[in-house]
Amino acid sequence: MSATDNLPVIQSFDTAVLFLVFNRPDTTRQVFEAIRQAKPPRLYVASDGPRIDRQGEAEVVAEVREIIKNIDWKCEVKTLFRDSNLGCKRAVSEAITWFFESEECGIVLEDDCLPHPEFFSYCQELLQRYASDERIWGVTGNNFQSGIVRGSGSYYFSKYFHCWGWASWRRAWRSYDVSLSYWPEWSRSVDWIEKTPDSVERAFWQNIFNKTYDGQINTWDYQWTACIWRYAGLVATPNVNLVSNIGFGAGATHTTSDASQFAEMEVQSLGSMIHPVNIERDVLADRYTFDYHLEGAGLRFPYNLLRLPLRALSYINRKVFRAG
Template sequence: MALLTPVAFFIFNRPDLTAQVFEAIRQAKPHKLLVVADGARFPEEEEKCLKTRQVIKNVDWDCEVLTNFSDTNLGCKYRVSSGLDWVFSQVEKAIILEDDCLPEPSFFAFCEELLEYYYNHEQIMHLAGTNLIPQPHLNTSFLFSRLVPIWGWATWRRAWNHYDIEMKLWNKYKTENDIYYFGKQANNVYNVFESNYLNQIDSWDGQWAFNCVANQGLTIIPKINLIKNIGFREDGTHTKAASHICSIPVQSIDLPLIKPLETIPNKEFDEKFLEFSNRPNPPSLTKSLKNLVKNWIKKY
């Protein structure tokens, strides 16, 4: 069955990863595909960017394809944010995937049903596909959260209208007590928002998370993980090394979805999710062996 919800696909310079995620989109067969691409940073990268864009030519189903390709390199912060501005100038709602976010097939049905069901629920601003601490025994299909995971997600134009890349609400918000919702992780959340506000990170998603939080927005998170991040490698923008957060297995979510009776964020879940995501990566076996040898040499 074809997917009625538009899919927005963000690509750059990794044709092999783009092809994997494109194949998942191809299996879902959306009626509309919006593709956003950044330009090369230097001449040697132009061929990779071109090969990546050529992956989209493999659309072989009934699909309207719209493209927004930049001739110059805008960087992560401005390419993704301007791309999403363009997406929501075209459509009212969208499922959003980057080139390294490989969805489990049921992710699309999960998003499509909930985008329609909560279309007019202003407080719900974000649908996530990622759950780093799965809750398989939860008696509903998903929970509500104040976190904003962006490895495979979906939203509406009405929510994206709150996006402010300059985070003008931050100076007022950080004097309020709402940040303490995040408990022991409040300082980590504060530091992420402050770093984005000071433009110390070339990223768009910290601003999106802040605008959701500052507007008391809620996120829907599936009880199990629906997205595998395949981009943790040397050519990643922010994900150059392997991490424990990309090792969570994906599962198919059962349909029809069972919805919670109340739209209340799960504070305990949010703290545990942040604790897990902020946990340092354990040292690799190779690194541990090297350290052992180094210490042995020093000793003897």
């Protein structure tokens, strides 16, 4: 099979979309407009309920829910509107489970993840192509490789999952465990060490998974990352960025700093689809993701400094600490 084998050209978009909304009318309108342009035949909308201690939030949540009524294309709509607030961990994970109870596969977009128009066809083609390939656990629209092209295809395979616009299958999500019940045993296993051979990366994620398991982090996506790693899953990752997070700032739950280099990243056209010849993880890309997207390079610095010869330390001292 060649990288450009003749698969059927997608003539129309017929994949279901789950739209996760809450209390941000401004970003919701922009992302809804992108969905409206794609015209999915089935749209699932899930909204967490307002927090009782936030004055005026009930009205804003109601305003967001009104936006979804502006559907002017042929579309089956299903809603999961919560009366009370469940929080990010339960509201999002339960909404995704609800979605995959009805759909074999589909696309998930949050209210601050603005996709390039090609994001939808990209996801649809890969959902169809890898529907029965249990090595592939997800498709992301995010690229954090700073312009570095990985491989010769339009996308590469990573162990890292990015949630700012993604897609998956019921067959994969059914293994999801929001409580990370398997973590204590898995964290002590040879399998965990083999899957995280980089000691710095392993310590980084061990800390995150410990806090997630203990309930110190109220989120859903770290559990999905752990699940993918546990089963050695791969995530198809585009060689250009297809989704921009427009939700950084004070109103965000997690992305609260609008000074982040990852805020409102530029999106680009993917162009003609070229499929990778081999299905294998790009180890160098994953190392780059950890070092520069997750800032692992900063964690490495003290360890690397201790291993440098005295001549190198002297050079760094002259060039960096005494610059100018």
